[in-house]
Amino acid sequence: MPERILVVEDEARIAQFLKRGLIYEGYHVDVASDGQSGLDMARDNVPDLVILDWMLPGMDGLEVCKRLRAAGNVPILMLTAKEEVQDRITGLDAGADDYLVKPFSFDELLARMRALFRRAAPSSQPEVLRFNDLLLDTGTHRAQRGDRFIDLTAKEYELLEMFMRNPRRVLTRELIFDRVWGYDFGGESNIIEVYVRYLRQKTEEDGEPRLIHTVRGVGYVLREE
Numbered sequence: 670m671p672e673r674i675l676v677v678e679d680e681a682r683i684a685q686f687l688k689r690g691l692i693y694e695g696y697h698v699d700v701a702s703d704g705q706s707g708l709d710m711a712r713d714n715v716p717d718l719v720i721l722d723w724m725l726p727g728m729d730g731l732e733v734c735k736r737l738r739a740a741g742n743v744p745i746l747m748l749t750a751k752e753e754v755q756d757r758i759t760g761l762d763a764g765a766d767d768y769l770v771k772p773f774s775f776d777e778l779l780a781r782m783r784a785l786f787r788r789a790a791p792s793s794q795p796e797v798l799r800f801n802d803l804l805l806d807t808g809t810h811r812a813q814r815g816d817r818f819i820d821l822t823a824k825e826y827e828l829l830e831m832f833m834r835n836p837r838r839v840l841t842r843e844l845i846f847d848r849v850w851g852y853d854f855g856g857e858s859n860i861i862e863v864y865v866r867y868l869r870q871k872t873e874e875d876g877e878p879r880l881i882h883t884v885r886g887v888g889y890v891l892r893e894e
């Protein structure tokens with residue numbers, strides 16, 4: 670079964686370019702030209718990945734992203750003409766898994782898509798990773814702390830899995846970048862901080878003791894308080 674890609678893009682030229690290229694690569698492609706029809710299509714035929722333009726008429730890509738995220742964990746790759754780090758952070762806050770700044774090369778788009786698929790794919794041998802009262806199921810990609818189940822986005826899962834597989838080991842920012850993002854996201858980006866903050870919010874929701882600690886100037890470590 671080819672993977673189903675939903676492209677939400679109002680610029681017909683770009684939408685057609687993406688559709689043609691992705692079909693040629695063997696994907697099944699749906700195209701929506703505005704946010705609401707994108708959401709409708711995603712509901713009717715659940716995609717394996719969404720390529721979502723930021724600037725859309727009516728409901729913008731950010732709002733579409735939030736609604737998609739509220740409905741499930743589909744990987745979301747946002748397209749944007751905005752290059753400022755702050756805009757990226759805003760999009761990541763809305764639940765996007767990755768970014769591509771226009772204009773982009775089709776090869777780079779394919780590489781990012783493959784990376785997202787790899788991360789979203791359930792591991793062949795599901796297992797439950799455990800650290801203290803925090804559990805992570807590599808089959809369902811869900812975490813659990815105490816009795817509380819925690820839903821994670823694709824990137825949050827991947828980051829937490831990296832911590833859970835390396836307990837008490839200090840992970841440098843460079844290593845995390847390399848493993849979780851797999852490419853240079855851009856010099857001074859604070860994307861890792863942003864995601865660590867998400868994970869802390871989710872894993873410390875009920876005031877539980879912190880597990881992911883900052884090692885100033887170096888990176889992060891999963892350890893007891």
Ligand code: CA
Pocket residue numbers: 678679680722723724725
């Ligand atoms: Ca647009």
